Amino acid sequence: MNFIQTGFLIGGVALAIPVLVHLLSRYQVRRVELGTMRFLQEVMQDGAQRRKIRRWLLLLTRLACVAALVMLFARPYLPEFVRRDGDRLRVILVDQSASMGMPGENGRLIDDAVAKANEVASQLGTDAKILWAWFDSEVHPVDTESGRVSAPRGIVGGTDFLTALSWARDQVDAFPDSIADVVLISDLQQAGMASDLVETSTLAMPADVPVRVIDVGRVAASNLAVTAAMPTSTRTSPDQDTVINVTLFNYGTLPMEEIPMTGTAESGGRTVRLKKSINIPGEQAQELSFDFGTLQPGVWQFTFQLDVEDDLAIDNRRITAIEVGQPESVLVIDGGTQDEAVMGESFYVSAALRQSKTAAISAESEANAAPTAAQRFSPEVVYLFEDSLPDLRPTRYPLVVVANSASLPRVSIGRLERYVEAGGRLLVFAGEDSDQQDQTSDIWDGSALTPGQIGQVRSSGAMPFRVGQFDSSSSMLTLFADPQQGDLGRLAFNRILEVQPAELTSVLASFDDQLPALTQHKYGNGNVVWFLSSADASWGPWTTSPLYLPLVHQMAADLLHLTGEGKIRFRSIGNDRNLIASDARSPQITRVSTDASRSVVSSQLTFDRPGFESGDGGVLYVVNATAQESDTTRIPVDQFASHFKFTLAESDSGEVAKIVRDEHKRELWPWVAALAALLMLTEYFLANRTTA
Template identity: 35%
Template sequence: MGFVQTAFIGALAAVAIPVIVHLMFRMRTRRVDLGTVRFLREVLKKNAARKKVKRFLLLSLRIACITLLAALFARPYFVEQQRGSADRTLVLLIDRSASMELRSEGERLIDQAVQQAKQIVAKQGEQARIEWAFFDQEIYPLSDSTADDLSRDGIAAIRAPEISFGGTDFGVALRWARDICIKAAGGEKQLHVFTDFQRSGLDWSDMDVMPSDVQVQLHDLGRDAVNNVAVTTAFATRTMIRPGDATVITATVSNESPFPLNEVSLRLFLRSDRTTFEKERKISVAVGALEEFDFEIDGLQPGLWQGQVEVEVEDELRFDNRKFVALMSAPAWRVLVVNGQPNASAMLSETFFLESALRLAPPGETYAGSPYSPDVVTAEGLEQADFNEYKAVVLANVPDVSDTASKRLETFVESGGGLIVFSGDQVTPQSYHALDAVGLSPGQFDAIQETHDLPWRVQEWDSKSSIFEPFNDPQYGDLHRIAFHAYTRVVPSEDAKVLASFRRGDPLLLEVAKGDGRTLWLTSSCDRSWSDWPRGRLYLPMVHQMLGHLTGLNEGGPVRSVTMDATNAVASETKPGVYDRGHHWDVINPSARESEMDRCSLAEFSEQFALNVSDGNDSEADDGDDAQVASLAPSTIQLRDNEFWHWIALALIGFLCVECFLSNRTTA
């Protein structure tokens, strides 16, 4: 067992406090003989003996509490026993970020790093323990895929990755190496880092101080002068447009080569299911400059358009010469609204406010900027509607849903469609029995709850849900202010997720997943009969957030940009491109920081991570900078996987409860 914060072990001296208190407040008695209290004397003797035992037990509990508290702050962890009888631990970290694709003397930097690492391993004795890992924004330990330490034959077969697009994060690699060195049971410990010392990888994440007994050697494989031209960003000003609308794709080009770019080609290529779109322009960029260039697009046919922006130059790093882009050309999402209580007067219709919120315009009018186009039908029209034409279906106080319609809704939701059900005075357990039979019901329906005095208000909601995320900040709307006068009480099933609830604990909004789609149930109505919600300014954004949650318009829309870096890594994808996620598409590109060729010195690197750098680094530059570096306090505390402080915390809580119980029944 080891301790992360060994200084807190000194706090064990505090166990003297309860001992001193116990000695100072011992019961002092004075003997007085009274003939009339002969029987009372026997009782007092028995009580005194019992209290003496309790006092010593109380003292032991207090000493144990202080001991556990000191251990809690010291953060103990289980030390993994060293495998075999190794007398030396050798940790090898090889940078496999995109910049290591650079070539020197006709060979990639990462290939050179692998060869140098193999040479170091070949000089080690048979008893050396070897831990080898590649890293970019993540760590890739090779020993994780083997049953034991890497064998000599296994190391000889190691090859560098064919290509890598990851960013550089030195912190994540050094944290892994630190854990390996702490777990190693004695002996010499060496850490070798093979990298190009790209400055952009310094400050992505922090780490605890490396143990002082670890000898660190830094192997500099980078080059000071690099001929690199990069497309650092490429994005559409609007990722979702209407067919025929104009849009602009903006590309940013950086020139870190020693020569200016004069009249080189920057090309945009897009393709859809039916056709392609190409556009080219000549650009000029000065040395060290960063310039933006626009591609104007006059109308695209409906569909997903994906492609890339590429600069056609010959440089030393090809991975950043292009960036992927995508945008969606589509009309407003069609939404089928089923009006369960139509009325000759539009103002009294069940879906009057809902229709206006979706159209963003009064009845009979349409706003071109609205993402939704509602088609309103009665309950009878639900039977004939073709659900394949719609992104979502809304049932508003519909009195009855037939078995046929329920099965069609089940198929619609399972294939990725969205369903919203609003309650009302016509919603009963019997009317929605068919939806319950196909697994679209949120639970058991109960009686309608009504109030004539104080209204019900929203108490809690799921702050992580895309529906309520904008409302976590009260300045964008306080959900607590909405007043409800009636709702249908629902007892949630195990499959239902409660997204919002009233102060009395009953659900307001529930979610039921089915196949690739989801169903939202709001236990109140969408008109003014049961709440003042439709008359408030939160009605429109809430309706749009609910539909956006089902149709993929929330959290960035149908086309979302993702960067392959430490802050927004996509572990499942190792190559840039456009990937279909079901409700949306991810456009994944390498980090623009990986195109920055600035390098840091060995002294700057060592100071950043508080490394004890030993002599013998293989760098040809900054040899005079290799020096002992004083330990620096970590800016953030990183938890170890093998700590067991939570068990100590539970034991401490238990001891404190027993101590409180016993102290209330003991006279000190």
């Protein structure tokens, strides 16, 4: 038994009232011994046992009255389950992956699928609820009032059956009283499936929900695909030949001969075009090399196009990109004179940057972030006591390094702020003036370029400061998460600059006692990094460590987008854009339109079409079609159902034989009210006939 108004059950404490009345009534009689009442007392003792029983009955009756009143207000009921025909619900999933663009019986496979979907929807009539959705690597619900859908024009996504079926399962769970079934219409491409164990345990489709699978795929398909187009590196120098290796695969069983292919390289108004032909046996791969020779500096976009008519056209084209350019210009600012160059901080910084060719780290070459054979930096030192700052433009100097924060004249801070706000990158090393100490806080006070509240220079005791922890997920420091690349904790510092970081400042590494060692924050369109110890050996022996060069290179390269993926980043259709949003250097993506006069800011959650997309800071995203869509191998319907372990509906069945249980509440308050009235009458009868 359940209750509708359970809050009234608290009234059960009133059961204590009859008990108190009963106990108090026992002491209301005053005993007086009279000699003349002796014989009457003997008579009364004969009925004492009967009166005691009536008193207990009276107490129980009063308790029952109170309990009945409490239950009456709480409205008790008994749940009942009745069997009835439920409302009809049909979830229709239509595959819109790239492979559905192959020719079908009436146009494309997607057109055949839409015709089947409209036919299946019409079987239930107008009273049924139908939920429509397209799916590729994601599910795209369709809000339609007409009960019919039309085939989309452009389909480029990958296939993910688990995501589609999981969405359908959730929709069915949202309508537990409905007679539901699921209809999935696809070409059943095997590449859209993962392992049996993972998908079965994740899906868990209810056994009483039948799934009807309609296969609209081709029995045999002829497809020649460009599966890869990889440069030797994403950055090269103008005096090196640019070679792109292109991989092709013939998914058909018959050989294809003399297939023409065109490779086009474009940068601004410059174009280089190469043409070749290739023979590919059935079900085999071939590699073709395109040597574009030496290219002029710039970001070059490459397109490789097959001139062939096959069943799947979207994978006949593949794109890639590389950056051709001289070493990045880096301006190193020294607050002293050239006479002190050998002893100054700028000497250490510029010498380290000039050795970027010989000190390149292997992990970067493996990630194709920067070639080890090319010089990455071209440092230029300027001495402020002799010359003023040159023209600071991000296009001229992508990176500016302040070798000593305390030796910089305050008048130069404003120019650096305008430089960073326009998109420049600034790397600042802590330090102190040769004549007066602890000037950094005074010089940089109130500047937006500081990482927070700058304190005083702090000296270590017997033990030097060491890097206690660092953010290994940062592209600047992730390299040092590998112990083979060196342990940052071995670097020793005798003095550091104390900083209380601001709210928007990221602390990438910390000294002992959680004191910031390396910080990064944005200002305007640029980025600022502070290393809170000196760039030379005056504050510690870290310049003699083998990690000095790699750490300086990583700080400079990360600001120039030469670490991690670099300036050129490769994506596939369906990749999550949140991966981009997590990069503080690239907060938004702009689609490069074929019309150079306009560009549109993209707000989609995933990449939804192939092409080149530009990001903040000169980042270029190369988006290609999903490679798995090129594989036209299919799976039979029965194996598909066995893989996901769902109940396969009969293909010709328009109805689903299922009865649902519906819960009703059978309220008992009329009976409780009658019981309460009866108990009250009984209490009245007993109370009038029961004495103390």
